[in-house]
Amino acid sequence: MARLTRAQQQERTRAAVLAAARREFAEHGYAVAKIDRIAERAEMTRGAVYSNFPTKRALYLAVLTDLVERSADEAGQADGSDGTDGTDGAAGITGTAGRVPRPTPGSVADSLGAFARVWLERLPLTGDSPADGHLRLRSLSGVLDDEPARTALAQTARLEALLLALALESYSPPGVRRVRLAELALTLLNGSAGLAETAPGFGDPFDVARACDHLAGIDLADSWDPPHLPYVSPARPCDDPWAPPAEVSDRITGRRIGLGDDGVIAVLGAGRLSAAEEAVRGALPGDRVTVVVVTGDPAEIGRLVRLRVDDLTACLRRVFAPGAWPPLRLVLDDHALVAAALGLPGVGDTTEAAVRIRDGRIVARAEGRGAAHAAAAAGSPDATRHGGAGA
Template sequence: MARLTRAQQQERTRAAVLAAARREFAEHGYAVTKIDRIAERAEMTRGAVYSNFPTKRALYLAVLADLVERSAGEAGQADGSDGSDGSDGSDGITGAAGQAPRPSPDSVAGSLGAFARVWLERLPLTGDSPADGHLRLRSLSGVLDDEPARTALTQTARLEALLLALALESYPPPGVRRVRLAELVLTLLNGSAGLAETAPGFGDPFDVVRACDHLAGIDLADAWDPPHLPYVSPARPCDDPWTPPAEVSDRITGRPIGLGDDGVIAVLGAGRLAAAEEAVRGALPGDRVTVVVVTGDPAEIGRLVRLRVDDLTACLRRVFAPGAWPTLRLVLDDRALVAAALGLPGVGDATEAAVRVRDGRIVARAEGRGAAHAAAAAGAPDAGAPDATRHGGGEA
């Protein structure tokens, strides 16, 4: 029998720890579970567990992320798409046996109802134990008990709302911002999950779906006009070489992408993800907008962002046809490879920096609050100064 390589052995160890942890969390819940019991269940030492997952919270988040990935694969097989999002080398556009993907619903209301149905599949089943239901719900109750993690969750929720809104904005009329609508829908769905966990059996999921459908008709007077943007300093012109990492993955499509296209690259810490919309709204037609997420804590904060983004995008891919997916590209840069290539040392959760790329070179740079907007605005003919009239426009 051929000997396993070091990488293969590490992957086997990691898989065994995840399987043991999943069973332990499902039986006992997050608070009561002990690393020693997980190690015993996996027939490993405590040190072997910690060498792969430095904390219990990191392990729990990894278990949830693994469940999201498995659920997405099973859902893809059920609808004939074989679960492929392009991460296996396929184009992520056609389904199994070359089948065309199902079309998007024909209205904002229909898409919200469909999104709610997909999202609510996580509700616990009759007979699930409280701890098992906790896992099905991807529950973070009692897990994020410190300020950095809570801040990262808030910012990630803002990013989730933007991604859902960009899909909804593919419907006419053009130029209508739907971020507040997306936030309202996600608030309702997450609230339903919270009740399902604390008051099992309360409420009817079908009523929640109908409510999400009807939310499309509410006038939320949604406008894009952040008060700080007129005071953002312009990006600095430059002419720097740009050699991006060879290959990174877009978490929205699941496909490998290059970063050499003309457009805006915004590097945002996990505590600054709401600034992604500044790059999107300020971008010029034809720009590629890429948000690169960095963190000073990949094991916990990085996994939290990955969990939430992958969960949301898995739902989007089941509801919207590829042409309606957010054109924003999203890279989770746990090792700060993109940031290093851009010459950004010491990135962390508070990082906000952006560049504009043109013809394979970096032609403008910005750092600090408003950097994403400044880099996006640097491509405009009147880029010499901030201009409040541009805040509502742009396509990603």
């Protein structure tokens, strides 16, 4: 029998710990779960568990992330897709055939309703125990009890709304912003999940999905006009070499990508993710916009961002055709490899920096509030007026 490599043994150990932890959390819930019992279930020492997951919260978030990944894989296998090509394939309230109707191009209401139906599949089933139901719901109740984690969750929720909005905008007239609509829909969906957790059986998910259909008809007076942008310092022109790291994973498509294309790369800490929209709205036609997320706490904050983003994008891929996916790339840079290649040492949750890439060189840099928009606007005819750098 072939001997396992160190990496293979580590992966086997990690998988065993995750399986044991999922059983423990499903039986006892997050608050009552014990690392000692998880170690016993996995037939390992307490130290072996902590060598892979430094805290109980990190382990719980890893269990939820693994659950999201498995759900996405199963959804893809249900209809023969790989879960990353935008094909259908749903269960639960989507119907006995397990397929979500593809939204009609131009129909924001239909696409939002289809998204809601996929999202609501996580609601607990009859007979689920409270603790197991919490896992199905990806519940974070009682888990995020400190300010950095709560801030990261709030900022990640803003990013989730942006991603959903950009998909909805692909079915909207040019120039129409759908961020407030996405925020409202996600508020309704997360509220229904909260009630399912605390008041099981209350409400009908079909009604919630139909309500999301009708949200698209509300005039939310949505516009993009952040008051701070006129005061943002212009990006600094430069001519620096750009040697990006090897291929990284785009969390939106689920595929490996390179970072050598012309465009904008915004490096945002987990506490500044709302600035992603500045890069998107300020980008020039034809730009590749890449948002790179960094954190000073990959084990917990990094896993939290990964959990929420992967959960949201898995739903998007099942509902929207590839041409309607958000027009940006999202990289989770847990080890700050992209940031280091850009010459940004010491990044953390409050980082906000951006560069413009042209012909394989870094031609503009910006840091601080508004950096993403400044770098995106660099080179445009009205760059000075909008806080960019002249070409």
